[in-house]
Amino acid sequence: MPLETAIADEPxxxxxxxxxxxxxxxxxxxxxxxxxxxxxxxxxxxxxxVFGNVSGGVHQGTVYGGASTFGAHIDLDQALGWHSAxxxxxxxxxxxxxxxxxxxGSLQRVSQIEIIPSGLRDIWLEQDLLQGQLSxxxxxxxxxxxxxxxxxxxxxxxxxxxxxxxVDIDAPGHIPLRGLDxxxxxxxxxxxxxxxxxxxxxxxxTGAARSPLLIAEAQYSANKLTSYRFGALYxxxxxxxxxxxxxxxxxxxxxxxxxxxxxxxKPNTEDQGIALFARVAGSSNSFANLQINxxxxxxxxxxxxxxDTIAFGASYLRFSAEAQRQSALxxxxxxxxxxxxxxxxxxxxxxxxxxxxxxxxxDLQYIIHPAGRLTSSDRVPANALVISSSIxxxx
Numbered sequence: 001m002p003l004e005t006a007i008a009d010e011p012x013x014x015x016x017x018x019x020x021x022x023x024x025x026x027x028x029x030x031x032x033x034x035x036x037x038x039x040x041x042x043x044x045x046x047x048x049x050v051f052g053n054v055s056g057g058v059h060q061g062t063v064y065g066g067a068s069t070f071g072a073h074i075d076l077d078q079a080l081g082w083h084s085a086x087x088x089x090x091x092x093x094x095x096x097x098x099x100x101x102x103x104x105g106s107l108q109r110v111s112q113i114e115i116i117p118s119g120l121r122d123i124w125l126e127q128d129l130l131q132g133q134l135s136x137x138x139x140x141x142x143x144x145x146x147x148x149x150x151x152x153x154x155x156x157x158x159x160x161x162x163x164x165x166x167v168d169i170d171a172p173g174h175i176p177l178r179g180l181d182x183x184x185x186x187x188x189x190x191x192x193x194x195x196x197x198x199x200x201x202x203x204x205x206t207g208a209a210r211s212p213l214l215i216a217e218a219q220y221s222a223n224k225l226t227s228y229r230f231g232a233l234y235x236x237x238x239x240x241x242x243x244x245x246x247x248x249x250x251x252x253x254x255x256x257x258x259x260x261x262x263x264x265x266k267p268n269t270e271d272q273g274i275a276l277f278a279r280v281a282g283s284s285n286s287f288a289n290l291q292i293n294x295x296x297x298x299x300x301x302x303x304x305x306x307x308d309t310i311a312f313g314a315s316y317l318r319f320s321a322e323a324q325r326q327s328a329l330x331x332x333x334x335x336x337x338x339x340x341x342x343x344x345x346x347x348x349x350x351x352x353x354x355x356x357x358x359x360x361x362x363d364l365q366y367i368i369h370p371a372g373r374l375t376s377s378d379r380v381p382a383n384a385l386v387i388s389s390s391i392x393x394x395x
Contacts, residue, residue, distance in 0.1 A: 019355050020355075020356070021355075021356055021357065022356035022357060022394065023043075023356070023357050023394045023395055024357045024358075024394065024395050025395050038078065038079050039074055039075035039076070039077070039078030039079035040072060040073070040074050040075075040079065041072070041073045042070070042072045043069075043070070043071050043072075043394070044068070044069070044070045044394070044395040045068070045069045045392065045393065045394050045395070046066070046067075046068045046069075046392070046393045046395070047066060047067045047068070047069075047113060047390060047391075047392045047393075048064070048065075048066040048390065048391050048392075049065050049066065049111065049113070049157075049388055049389065049390035049391075050062060050063075050064055050388065050389055050390075051063050051064075051065065051099035051103065051110060051111065051386060051388045052386065052387050052388065053099070053103035053104060053384055053385070053386050054385050054386075054387060055382070055383075055384065055385045056104075056367075056370070056381065056383045056384035057103050057105055057106075057370060057381050057382065057384035057386075058102075058103065058105035058370075058373055058378065058379060058381050059102060059103050060103070061102070061103060063096065063097040063098070063099050063102050063103060064096040064097065065094075065095070065097065065098070065099065065111055065113050065114070066094075066095045066096050066113070067092055067093065067094050067095070068092065068093045069090060069091070069121070070090060070091055070092075071088065071089065071090035071091075071121075071122070072088070072089055072090070073086065073087075073088050074086060074087045074088070084127065084128035084129075084132065085126065085127045085128070086125075086126050087124065087125050087126070088122055088123070088124055088126075088141075089120075089122060089123045089124075090120075090121045090122040090123075091119065091120055092117070092118060092119070092121045093118050094113060094117065094118045098111075098114050099111055099114070099386065099388075100114055100372065101372075103384070103386065104367055104370050104372075104381065104384040104386060105370045105371075105372045105373040105378070105381040105384075106343060106345070106367045106370035106371065106372050106381070106384065107168075107169055107288075107317065107343055107370075107371050107372045108158055108159070108160035108165040108315055108317055108343060108345050108367070109158065109159040109165075110158060110159075110365060110367075110386055110388070111157055111158070111159065111388075112157065112158075112159040112162050112163075114159060117181060120140070121141075121142065121181060122139070122140060122142070122145070123139050123140050123141075124137050124138060124139025124140065124141050125137070125138055125139055126138075132190070133189060133190050133191070134187070134188070134189050134190075135187070135188045135190075136185070136187055137184075137185070137186040137187075137188070138184075138185050138186075139183070139184070140181065140182065140183050140184065141181070141184060142181050143163075143181075143184075143200070143202060143213075143215065144162060144163045146188075146198055146200075146217075147198065147215055147217050147231060147233075148162075148163065148164060148167070148217075148229075148231070148256065148258070148279075149162075149229070149258075150162065150258055150260055150277050150279060151227065151260050151277075152260045152275045152276070152277040152297040152311075153277040153279070153293075153294075153295065153297070153313065155297060155309050155311045155349060155351050156295070156311060156313045156347055156349060157347065157349060157361075157363045157365065157388060157390075158313070158315065158345050158347055158365060160291070160293060160315045160317070160345060161277075161293060161295075161313055161347075164256070164279065164281050164291055164293075165288070165291060165315070165317050165343075166254065166281045166282075166283065166288045166289075166290070166291035166317060167233070167254060167281065169242060169243075169286075169287050169288045170235075170242075170252050170254060170283050170286040170287055170288060182202045182213075183202070183203045184200050184201060184202040184203065185200065185201055186198065186199070186200035187199050187200070193221070194220055194221050194222065195218070195219070195220055195221075196218075196220075196221075197217070197218050197219070198215075198216065198217045198218075198219065199214075199215070199216040199217075200214075200215050200216075201213070201214050202214075202215070211235075211236040211237030212236050213233065213234070213235050213236070214233060214234045214235075214236065215231060215233040215234075216231060216232055216233075217229055217230070217231030218231065224271075225261075225262035225265060225271065225273075225275070226260065226261045226262055227259075227260050227261075228257075228258065228260075228261075229257070229259075230255075230256070230257045230258075231255070231256055231257075232253070232254065232255045232256070233253075233254050234251065234252065234253050234254075235249075235253075236251060237251065238250050238251075239252075241323075241326075242287065243287060243323070243326075243374065244287075244326045244327075244330070246326075247322075247326050249285060249286065252283065252285070253283060253284065253285075254281055254282065254283035254286075255281070255282055255283075256279060256281035256282075257279065257280055257281075258277075258278065258280075259276070259277065259278050259279070260275065260276075260277045261275060261276050261277075262274070262275040263275065263276055266300055269306070271299060272299050272300030272306060273298070273299065273300070274296065274297070274298045275296070275297045275298075275299075276294065276295070276296055276297075277294055277295055277296075277297060278292075278293070278294030278295075279291075279292075279293055279294065280292050285320075285322070286320060286323075287319065287320060287323045288317055288318065288319050288320065288323070289318060289319070289320040290316075290317075290318040291315065291316065291317045291318070292315070292316045293313065293314060293345075294313065294314065295311060295312050295313030295314060295347075296311065296312050296313075297309060297310075297311045298310045298311070305352070305353075307353030308350070308351060308352050308353055309350070309351045309353075310349075310350050310351075311347075311348070311349050311351070312347070312348050312349075313345075313346075313347045313348075313349075314344070314345065314346050314347070315344065315345040315347075316342060316344050317342060317343045317344070317345075318341065318342045319339055319340070319341060319342065319343075319371065323339055324338070324339050324341070327339035327374060335375070336374045336375060337374055337378075337380060339371060339374060340369040340371050341369075342369060343367070343368065343369050343370065343371045344367070344368040344369065345365060345366075345367050345368075346365065346366045346367075346368070347363065347365045347366075348363070348364045349361060349362070349363040350362055350363075356394070357393060357394040357395070358391070358392070358393060358394075359390075359391070360389070360390070360391050360392075361389065361390045361391075361392070362387075362388070363386075363387075363388040363389065363390070364385075364386070364387055364388075365384075365385075365386040365388070366384070366385050366386075367383060367384040367386070368383050369383070370382075370383070370384055
């Protein structure tokens, strides 16, 4: 996805001209280098997109969506003499309307910015221990900042390639669906440059379920271009299903595995080539019990467009037999329509890196069996075709 939230460790250069620099405002008249000397790096990014549903879904039309992100990373050793410590804070402003709610009626959301809440996004303090092998992070951050990541899948528009639709639907209190942004404590252990283990506890979401969400993930990086991950998460406590509130879950458990692998590396380049990304997630006693998604990512496919990326992806989300039974019971009472067996997303996208600070990205999505609208008063959503275009700026 074009919208980035990570803050660079080094200040951007102002030495080059407007079309060669990494950020639109360069060194901000010397402010960035001055802050860097104090151990502070700042970043401001802006994302704007237009989404048009040309057929199917719940409504044909066009909506606008945008998000702005400001973040600051502080090296506390450099700034305060606090050895091996760092802090991070970021805020976001979301604007516009939801293409999923207004146009497609799907459970896998058309845009990743739909899972973004406005306001404070991250605020955390991290301390390294054991000569950097162990780190402890306290504060507030999105669970998807470090867990469930797919480096090559991040270029896709649909949120399910970032924060999985299965996890969104099965975890309580995520309405609107989004990556969890709650107070947390996170431990990270790096055994070597290749292997890293993460574990975290997040405060429960709003509503009935305020007990912790626990997650652990093992990450293996074969090299800079290939990585694997395996993890599990557990929602503690009893909570009602997001769709069928009479269905009470006694805890919720999911497991997942992901792969991002460069299968062809263009010679004499740093990161150009053809890469595959894939992830499978499963859970029991839940609304959705299986999700498989993946695709192909080709950076530098077009000659002289070395920073551009072409990507194709597909996501399959299967609904559990119990969810379909619950739906059928309510359908007999005239309150719900029967739930389909699955929802499928097909997506093709082209991310054009016009300059270091400007990206333009057209996108095409086809959503089969949109399943987010089940009440009998709603029109049955047909397969939806969504054409989108975005522009991203780094200031």
